Amino acid sequence: MKELVIGGVKASELTAQYGTPLYVYDQQKLEANLEAYTTYFKSDVFQTRILYASKAFQTIGMLDLIAEYGLGVDVVSSGELYTALKSTMPVEKIYFHGNNKTTEELRMALETGVKHMVVDNVMELEELAGLAAEYKEKLQVQIRLNVGIEAHTHEYIVTTHIDSKFGIAFGSSDYEACIAILKKSDYLALEGFHVHIGSQIFEMDAWYAAIDKMLGYLQTFSEPLTLNLGGGFGVRYTDADQPMPIKENMAQIVTYLEDKLQETGVKIREVMIEPGRSLVAEAGTTLYEIGYQKKTPNKQYYFVDGGMGDNIRPSLYQADYSCDVANNMTAEKSELVTVAGKYCESGDVLIHDVYLPPVKKGDILAVYSTGAYGYAMSSNYNRNATPAVVFVKDGESRVIVKRQTLADLIRNDVKTEADKHA
Ligand SMILES: Cc1ncc(COP(=O)(O)O)c(C=O)c1O
Structure with a gap:
């Protein structure tokens, strides 16, 4: 029963420590991509400059890493600019x-x-x-x-x-x-x-x-x-x-x-x-807990504890992904299943028609290459909290973005006058 390991840490250890759904980035892969761009986008004939299109995955932790490698950053809103200014990215390297x-x-x-x-x-x-x-x-x-x-x-x-x-x-x-x-x-x-x-x-x-x-x-x-x-x-x-x-x-x-x-x-x-995407997509994996299963006349569903709120791309433009049962990597993939989320939309399907092993409630599903436009496009639809983001390297993990709490979800809600006096 071989288990998926990311950056030297077992998937089950990550989910036990941080919960699910969870965005996990293999930091070594991010660094290898940064290294490849900075090494090979060079010429003796002309000057070169690389900007990270930060819309793909913008957090302070990510921009700090980008800054370490000397890249600049492209931002497209006051929010992205604000985040960049709060990171170690020098302002001269910000392009709006x-x-x-x-x-x-x-x-x-x-x-x-x-x-x-x-x-x-x-x-x-x-x-x-x-x-x-x-x-x-x-x-x-x-x-x-x-x-x-x-x-x-x-x-x-x-x-x-x-x-x-x-x-x-x-x-x-x-x-x-x-x-x-x-x-x-x-x-x-x-x-x-x-x-x-x-x-x-x-x-x-x-x-x-x-x-x-x-x-x-x-x-x-x-x-x-x-x-x-x-x-x-x-x-x-x-x-x-x-x-x-x-x-x-x-x-x-x-x-x-x-x-x-x-x-x-x-x-x-x-x-x-x-x-943007090519720096971060393949370094990211989303870990979900598998919940219930359901059979219909023509389909078998595995439901996970996330979905379109943490990855809108399949619903938005039929993006394809691959996945594995992270705590059971070697089992025979005998079941043709549809991986669906927990959101109140029929279109909330993460992966159509994929072969996976039989599963039980509590197993972990790993969806690969979710590092770009996943967290960046996440929402609180159905008042689901945004998952945590962790970077993992050499057997160590660190939180880059904390999981939202239920209190975060109502932080900006204004109480009615009646409530205030209650
Ligand atoms: C102007 C501009 N630059 C860069 C990017 C990044 O593209 P990608 O993430 O596909 O590399 C985008 C994406 O929409 C863009 O609009």
Whole structure:
């Protein structure tokens, strides 16, 4: 009855100590990914910079680790900015993204010393120019471009689709308006251009197509600018996903860029990437306790003590995951089951049609590769508390985020007048 071990600690020891559901990160895997990105996203021809797209999994503990490896961070809200400022991440390494930053968020960025803004539309840039002048703060601005390339898994499409909510088209009237605002402003400087073509990208040609487009744009400038390629590097959720190792993926992008820069003569200030998922997804495992089972004419259900509140991705966009019975790894997987959660939604199914061994109440189910957009997208639906997050390394575990308590759930509820006098 072999048991799943994460970072040198048995799954059953983790659940006994911290309860379930539980987000567990293998810290050594996080570090190996960070090491791979920082080692292989390097070139003798151009400067490189890596930002962690912190929306994938944002906590102070994670950002402290990111800062240790010298990466910067991309944030998309006042909440993400606030968390980053409370971590050891230097403010100069924070880049503020988002298509609809509020005035308060822009002010917060200026007041807290953020230096890099990734601007998504003309109205934002106009407002930012006014605020930067008011605060007398100099800012570096990247313009997010929509290059008409959409990449997901093994396909990418070149579209004439210019109706995305993100980015503006190079050469469009909005683009020209942005350039005019930047030229007029004493406080805003054009740092470069940003593009993000999708998620779970396995196909190198998609990257190459985006690079070609962007270099074409950069060629029209006499001064070297920054090329920010965004994130989207693919990860393994199930056997159907075969991502390229980070080392190879980075080496291929760097080589392609070096060749293209030589061929086109384009001069570049810096090339940036923004990996999110690929840094954290496979390092994360969610441990659940299996509760009741149920058979219907066509299905067998194993119910777990979590679900869409800790991992919305399967319900939201049919994301696939793989799993094991963590306290019984060697038993024959003889049962075809559906793993469903405890939330009041029929769509609250974590995994459809997976083979697992027979189980009993109290067994532990491990769902793999939940490290990205799991905790980050968690909710308190049905007033379930958000699970704890632990990092495990060399046989030691430490809490990164505490499990919410029942008191946390009502912390912001305002009592009615009648209750107050009761
Ligand atoms: C602008 C930008 N950069 C980076 C990312 C991170 O993408 P991933 O987690 O797929 O690497 C995203 C994800 O939505 C994004 O919108």
